Structures are given as C-alpha cells and as structure tokens.
Amino acid sequence: MSAQQTVWSEDLITVAEKSNYQKTSSYSDVMSFITALQKKSDLLQLEYMGTSKEGKKIPVAILANPSIKTPQEAIASGKPVLYIQGNIHAGEVEGKEVVLQLMRDILLGDKKHLLDNQIILFAPIYNTDSNDKMKQGRRPSQEDSPVEVGIRENSQGLDLNRDGIKMEAFETNGLVQNILNKWNPEMLVDLHTTNGTWHGYGITYAPSYHYAGEKAPYDFTWDVLLPEVVKKADENYKVKIGPYGYYSVNKAWPPTSIYTYNHHPRYIVNQMGLRNKVGILSEAFAHDRFYTRINGTYGFVAEILEFTHKNGKKMMSINAQAEKDAIQNVISNAGKAQKGVRFKMVPLEKKIENYRTYDYVPYLNKNGRKSYVRSGKIIDVPNVENLSKFDATVSTTLPRGYFLPKSMKPIVDHLRKQGIEVTELKGRKRATGEVFMVEKLTNARRKFEGHFMTTLEGSYVAKTRTFKKGDFWVDMAQPLTNLAFYTLEPQSDDGLATWNFFDEYLKAQGVDTKAVEYPVFKYYSVR
Incomplete structure (x- = not known):
C-alpha cells in the first residue's frame, strides 16, 4: 500500500487516531463521525436497527452508489448486500474504529470503487450501552491498549454473541429482525478481539459452521474467499492471518492441535450458515498493541470487501443455490434423510502445514516438574491438527x-x-x-x-x-x-x-x- 495522501478535515479523524491509539470512541463520538460523513457524501444513508435498553439507537450506515434507502431498492440493483459489525463485545473495540475508517475511505478516499458492485451495511457500535462504561483494566490481555474500554455484556447483562437463538437482548432483536430478515445480507462479518492463546497471527478467522445447514457457502468461504483474503492482506497490509483456535501448553508443547469454538447458532456467525449465507468471524490478536490490531482488522475487512467486489455475484449465486437445495431436500427426502441435531468437535482431514505461534521455553520448577515460559520468538509448528469440524452424535429424521x-x-x-x-x-x-x-x-x-x-x-x-x-x-x-x-x-x-x-x-x-x-x-x- 502507498503512503496515505488524502488530507482529511479534523472531524473525519477518529478518536483512536487523534489520541495516538490511547483512546477509543464513545457512542457520541461515533454518531458525530457518522454525521460528519453524511455532510460530505450523499452515498451514505443512516438507519437504526433498534434501540438499546438505555435508549441508545443502534446505527446502521448504508453505503451504496447510487444511494439507496430500502431493501427493495437493493434487490432492484442486483447487487449483493454485505453486513459488517463491530463492538458486539464493547471491550473489543478494533471493529468499531475500523468500520469508521473504512466508511471514510470508501465514501471519500481511495476505496470508492468498493461501491461499484455491492451494497455495504456497517454497524460500528452494536453494543451501544456497554461501550460507554469505560474503565482501565477491563481486558488484561490487551495490556491497557487502549487505556480504557467498555464491558463485554450488554446493559441486560447478556453476552450478545450467545443470544442468536433465544433472542432476549434488545440488540439481537434489532439485528435479526431489521438486518438479517429485512436486508437479507449475503455475508455477515463479525469483528472481535481474542483474549487468550499466544498464537503468532495478527488476525484469526472462522467461517460459519454449516453442520446443520448447507455446505456450499462454507466451502466457498473456506476454500476460495479466505485463502485469497489471507494472501492479499499479507501482501497489502503486512498482516499474518490464520485459522481461529486455542491450544494448551500444559497439554502438549509444541502444540499438536488447535480447537475452535462451538458450532451453535447462538453465535451469530454460525447462524448465517443455517440461513444459507456466508459468515466470517474476525478475531484480532489481543496481545498486540491497539494500532497493530487496527491495521490487522482493517486489512482483513478491506480485503474481504475487495474480494466481494470482484466475486459478489458468484457468492449470491452460491447462496441462492444453497437455499434451493435446502428446500428441495425437504421436498425429496422428508421422512428418509437423517440430519444431525447434536455434534462433537473433530479434526479436519487436512492439517495446518505450518502453525504460527510464539515459542515457549521449558524449565524445571522447584518441585522438579517441567513448566514453560513464553519467549518473544515466533515459530512455525508443522502438521497441527485443526479441530474445527463437527460430526453428528445424534441424528433425527x-x-x-x-x-x-x-x-x-x-x-x-x-x-x-x-x-x-x-x-x-x-x-x-x-x-x-x-x-x-x-x-x-x-x-x-x-x-x-x-x-x-x-x-x-x-x-x-x-x-x-x-x-x-x-x-x-x-x-x-x-x-x-x-x-x-x-x-x-x-x-x-x-x-x-x-x-x-x-x-x-x-x-x-x-x-x-x-x-x-x-x-x-x-x-x-x-x-
């Protein structure tokens, strides 16, 4: 990427940028930034997916060229609708800041072409209430970078990324009814920050696990979309990206396997698989500094949008065929086919050739037992199992x-x-x-x-x-x-x-x- 050339007005510089990445935006900061963009571009329409318990409207920016306001206009355009959200956990703030930067660069900067072939819905501050409950030390793994962040749960005390089925949160009702049902996006990208394993990636990813749904959108995501995005993000943003997963040093060192999170559709990314759509989880590496996490998340999302800019129509076709196949399966195979309802995590057939991670140094503690301390060296561990497949343990007709x-x-x-x-x-x-x-x-x-x-x-x-x-x-x-x-x-x-x-x-x-x-x-x- 070339050096930044655009000279912005001060109201288009985010709080993170202004503070040298010591601070993150409040709700009012986000709304002021969106207002400033609206004054400078007629390609942004603003709507609200709902209202939080504390009365904050949850903004959704609709970016399209030419501008559109309704799902009906989106359908008439023939373009895919894509949805990207930040701040589902209000201590994980990279997505919020990156969405603001991307909106600026797409509307007024060097990424205007990204609206040629697609309509993008951005929700920068999904967990509006908890974002402003900022305090130092909320997420120790982030090492106070930025210094203060909000809290994980919403103002009802609910984890918004566990609410996709029960829908008890104000925010979830807004997302499901006013984004997923109303706009029917072809892809959802959910922006997070990890809080654990010392892997060696700037970003880790996971697709929408499909095991009670159709396989084709998953295959397209895993086999086509993600490999190209990973390659381009490394080339253009110097960020290393790998599969999401955890390992335990106490279990084995070097690691022989990593394991993902559950397949449950309570997680909004996974629910996209049951909706015959593409879902992508993005997890910035918590132990990096804030500005590094910003660069990684920005690069990942920007390259996803570059990919969909070129391949959005193909993705629409794959998703539409998945929907037809799901319906036809019912018509043809009801009473005969078995489908899984309970699952266990198992390894993928293909191992990770080289898994990137921080190295650990073994030593004998005072009790004579082997222990480990992390070094500052990043290594590649060959042939690591990736437990991110799910086999049915209970099936039904x-x-x-x-x-x-x-x-x-x-x-x-x-x-x-x-x-x-x-x-x-x-x-x-x-x-x-x-x-x-x-x-x-x-x-x-x-x-x-x-x-x-x-x-x-x-x-x-x-x-x-x-x-x-x-x-x-x-x-x-x-x-x-x-x-x-x-x-x-x-x-x-x-x-x-x-x-x-x-x-x-x-x-x-x-x-x-x-x-x-x-x-x-x-x-x-x-x-």
Whole structure:
C-alpha cells in the first residue's frame, strides 16, 4: 500500500487516531463521525436497527452508489448486500474504529470503487450501552491498549454473541429482525478481539459452521474467499492471518492441535450458515498493541470487501443455490434423510502445514516438574491438527414440517421473529408423522446466560393427528428450513428446548414422573 495522501478535515479523524491509539470512541463520538460523513457524501444513508435498553439507537450506515434507502431498492440493483459489525463485545473495540475508517475511505478516499458492485451495511457500535462504561483494566490481555474500554455484556447483562437463538437482548432483536430478515445480507462479518492463546497471527478467522445447514457457502468461504483474503492482506497490509483456535501448553508443547469454538447458532456467525449465507468471524490478536490490531482488522475487512467486489455475484449465486437445495431436500427426502441435531468437535482431514505461534521455553520448577515460559520468538509448528469440524452424535429424521397447537402461540411468535414462516390454520389438516415422548428432562446445574440449559431424552412414536383452525403449521419447504429444523427439534443442542422454552409446559404435564409428549408434532405427510 502507498503512503496515505488524502488530507482529511479534523472531524473525519477518529478518536483512536487523534489520541495516538490511547483512546477509543464513545457512542457520541461515533454518531458525530457518522454525521460528519453524511455532510460530505450523499452515498451514505443512516438507519437504526433498534434501540438499546438505555435508549441508545443502534446505527446502521448504508453505503451504496447510487444511494439507496430500502431493501427493495437493493434487490432492484442486483447487487449483493454485505453486513459488517463491530463492538458486539464493547471491550473489543478494533471493529468499531475500523468500520469508521473504512466508511471514510470508501465514501471519500481511495476505496470508492468498493461501491461499484455491492451494497455495504456497517454497524460500528452494536453494543451501544456497554461501550460507554469505560474503565482501565477491563481486558488484561490487551495490556491497557487502549487505556480504557467498555464491558463485554450488554446493559441486560447478556453476552450478545450467545443470544442468536433465544433472542432476549434488545440488540439481537434489532439485528435479526431489521438486518438479517429485512436486508437479507449475503455475508455477515463479525469483528472481535481474542483474549487468550499466544498464537503468532495478527488476525484469526472462522467461517460459519454449516453442520446443520448447507455446505456450499462454507466451502466457498473456506476454500476460495479466505485463502485469497489471507494472501492479499499479507501482501497489502503486512498482516499474518490464520485459522481461529486455542491450544494448551500444559497439554502438549509444541502444540499438536488447535480447537475452535462451538458450532451453535447462538453465535451469530454460525447462524448465517443455517440461513444459507456466508459468515466470517474476525478475531484480532489481543496481545498486540491497539494500532497493530487496527491495521490487522482493517486489512482483513478491506480485503474481504475487495474480494466481494470482484466475486459478489458468484457468492449470491452460491447462496441462492444453497437455499434451493435446502428446500428441495425437504421436498425429496422428508421422512428418509437423517440430519444431525447434536455434534462433537473433530479434526479436519487436512492439517495446518505450518502453525504460527510464539515459542515457549521449558524449565524445571522447584518441585522438579517441567513448566514453560513464553519467549518473544515466533515459530512455525508443522502438521497441527485443526479441530474445527463437527460430526453428528445424534441424528433425527428430516420432516416435511411441523404442527404446533394454538396454545404454543409464544413459540410461534418467536419463530416468526427469527424470520421462519408459520401459517395459522384456517381449517382442519390431518398429518402422519411422529411425536417425541420426553422421558427425561435434565437442567444444567450451573447457570449460563441466565438459563439452566435443558437436555431432553426420549424416543419418537409414530402417530396420525388432526389439527384444527387456530393451530399452527410450519411447512419446511421454505428458505429458513434448516434454522426451523435446528430450532424446533427436541434433541437439538442449541434449539428452543435447550433454552428452556418448553420447560414450564413439560413440567406442568408431569415430565418428572412420566413420559410427556413434546408439543411440536413432526409430520411426513399431510392432507
């Protein structure tokens, strides 16, 4: 990259830049920066995905040339819509600052061409409330760089990156309903900062894990998009990028394997896979200085947008075919195909040829046991396993659809918030299928995100049922068929049953003393 030549007005210099990367932007700083951009470019339209608990509007900047305001205009343009968000965890501030810089450079600088073939939605400050709860020492691994940052959870005490299924946060409702459902972006990029392993990469990445969804968007991301972006980011921004993962020095040194995070769609990147779209997780290396993390995140996102600028139409085609394939699978294979609902992490077939990491020095401690201290040297470790694949441990038969009694209206309302199509019956329908008899309901002993997570055990029993006017019908031949399946299946490891949506009903029916019917009927044929 050549040296920066553009001379900006002071209102287009971010707080991070002005402070020599000692500070990060407040909510008002972000809004002032967006306002300054609006005054200088008519290619930016501003809307809000929702309002936080504390009353802060969550801004979404729509960048397009020519300018657009609505999803209908986006569809008419034929261009892919891409969504990039920062600050889901308000202590991880690189995404917020990078989004502001990229908006400036795309609208007024040397990246204007990025709007030729795509529409970009930027949400710089997703966790608006907690961003401003700044204090020193929030994230020790960042070594007070910047000096003060906000907190991880939102103002409801929720981790916004664990809320994709239960949707209890104000922010999640705004994201799902007013971005994912409304704008239907072809790709989501979620910008984070790691807080652990001393790997040797400036950025690590993960795709949207597809294991209950379609494979094609994942393959395109993993095999085509990410390799090119990694290469270009190194060439143009001098940033080394590698696969996301952790290892333990206590387990083995040098590391023989790294492991990723879970496949669950509670993580918003993973949910994109169930929506037949591309999802990318970006994790800046926490132990780098703030300005280095900024450069890495900027380079990664900029090169993703350069890639989609050239290949966006191809990505749209792959995603559209994945949606068609998911629907056709239901039509052709309902009652026959098996799909996973619970998974375990296993290694990919291909090992990492050279895994980049800081070296560790072994020594014998005073008890005569081998211990390690980290050196300042970066090494390459050959042939490291990458545990970022998920094999099904429990599978179940793919249904043609589901029926829910009218008493399950709260469940239906939740499905509709997710964008899943549900029809209220106007007359009778007779369905042949199965009911799941819950023989055991187990709640976790420890609370997670305010929930004692539920596991249901039992078995399916063949039944024929008649459903009446006012009951609800989920026809699985719909775009979000994979999300509907994963959300409604009783044995799913991240479905509504997991998040206690059915606990009250099942316990009232006496599940503690007898087998109780799960109140979602799974059908294979209907008349």
